[in-house]
Amino acid sequence: MKEEFIKFLVKSNVLKFGEFITKSGRKTPFFINTGSYVTGSQMSKLGAFYAESIKSNFGEEWDVLYGPAYKGIPLSSITIAKLYEMYKIDKKFCFNRKEQKDHGEGGSIIGYIPQDNDGIIIIEDVITAGTSVRESIDLLKKIADIRIVGLIVSVDRMEKGKTDKSALMEVSEEFGIKTVSIVNIEEIVQFLYNKEIDGKVYINDEMIQKIRDYRSLYGV
Numbered sequence: 001m002k003e004e005f006i007k008f009l010v011k012s013n014v015l016k017f018g019e020f021i022t023k024s025g026r027k028t029p030f031f032i033n034t035g036s037y038v039t040g041s042q043m044s045k046l047g048a049f050y051a052e053s054i055k056s057n058f059g060e061e062w063d064v065l066y067g068p069a070y071k072g073i074p075l076s077s078i079t080i081a082k083l084y085e086m087y088k089i090d091k092k093f094c095f096n097r098k099e100q101k102d103h104g105e106g107g108s109i110i111g112y113i114p115q116d117n118d119g120i121i122i123i124e125d126v127i128t129a130g131t132s133v134r135e136s137i138d139l140l141k142k143i144a145d146i147r148i149v150g151l152i153v154s155v156d157r158m159e160k161g162k163t164d165k166s167a168l169m170e171v172s173e174e175f176g177i178k179t180v181s182i183v184n185i186e187e188i189v190q191f192l193y194n195k196e197i198d199g200k201v202y203i204n205d206e207m208i209q210k211i212r213d214y215r216s217l218y219g220v
Contacts, residue, residue, distance in 0.1 A: 002183050005049050006191050009155075010202055012042050015188070017207055024129040026218060029210040030185070032155045034071050034125035046154075047078030049182055051086055054079070054121065054152060057180045062119040062149040064112060065093040068136045071125045079123060096139060114140060119149040126155045130167035137175060148177045155188070156181035159218045166220045185215075 009015035013036050020031035037043055054065075065083075067076025073095045080093040094111035107113070114120060122136050133151060140146050151171060161167035168179040189211060192203040203211070 001049070001052060002187055003191055005154075005182050006188050007197055008045060008049070009183075009188075010192070010197050012037055015155075015202075017202055022128050023131070026128070026159075026214075029207065029214055030188075032126045032157075034075065034154065037074075043074065043078050044082070046075075047082035048086065050075065050079040050123065050152065050154070051082035051089075053180060053182050054083065055087055055089065057152070057178065058121060058150055060089055060091075062121050063092060064114055064118050064120045064146075065091060065123055066114075066120050066136065066140065067093070067095040067123050068132055069096050069098050072123055075123045075125065096136075108139065109143060114144045114146045116145040117147065118144065119147045121149050122151045124151065124153045126157060127151075127153050127167045127171070128157055128159055130161050130171050133167075133171050134174075148175055150178040150180060152180045152182075154182050156184040158185050158215075158220055160220055164220065169220075185211075185219075 009032070014033055016031045016033070017029060020028050022028050034046070037046060065076050065080050067073050076093045076095055080091060083089040083091060092112035094109050094114065097108050097110060120140060122133060124133065127133060137148055140148070156166070156168050158166050161170040163170060168181065171177070172179040189203060189208065193208055194201060194204065
């Protein structure tokens with residue numbers, strides 16, 4: 001599954017190599033942007049990968065899938081549908097507004113409103129420093145006395161967060177939750193190095209050195 005997902009990332013132009021700036025301000029030679037999925041078939045496949053990973057790592061012992069705006073909105077929507085389609089796992093889902101609505105039904109949550117003791121899985125595209133995850137947990141705990149069961153991301157960049165541990169490790173320890181990625185950057189580099197995908201080599205000798213230099217600064 002990991003190899004198929006890596007090929008899917010590059011073929012969908014979601015995993016890119018070059019020069020980019022992350023949300024945390026780091027200059028990086030690789031970038032993962034799920035906003036680059038643009039077709040129904042891509043979203044269907046993406047949801048299937050997430051659904052398979054959630055089933056394998058969390059089973060059915062949870063209640064709600066939460067996707068933080070904006071990228072978490074389509075991720076939560078397609079994944080919750082794929083969980084039912086593929087495994088008949090029928091769970092609730094919700095996502096947040098960036099700005100709280102003061103008319104109509106109001107509030108900051110769209111979809112299911114979490115209730116006390118609900119077990120929630122947060123779904124994200126990628127985690128670098130963990131800032132958005134902490135914001136999500138803070139928002140959810142203000143709504144109800146919920147339980148954060150876990151966090152799932154598509155790619156673990158395996159970078160330092162606030163300490164010398166990775167952001168995923170920090171979040172796991174800080175909140176006592178299980179954190180899961182479909183693939184991590186080491187698996188991506190190992191699989192793509194000097195390998196042709198549809199006639200193109202994405203990680204050659206020059207690029208792998210840039211990745212190694214970057215990871216020597218920020219990697220764990």
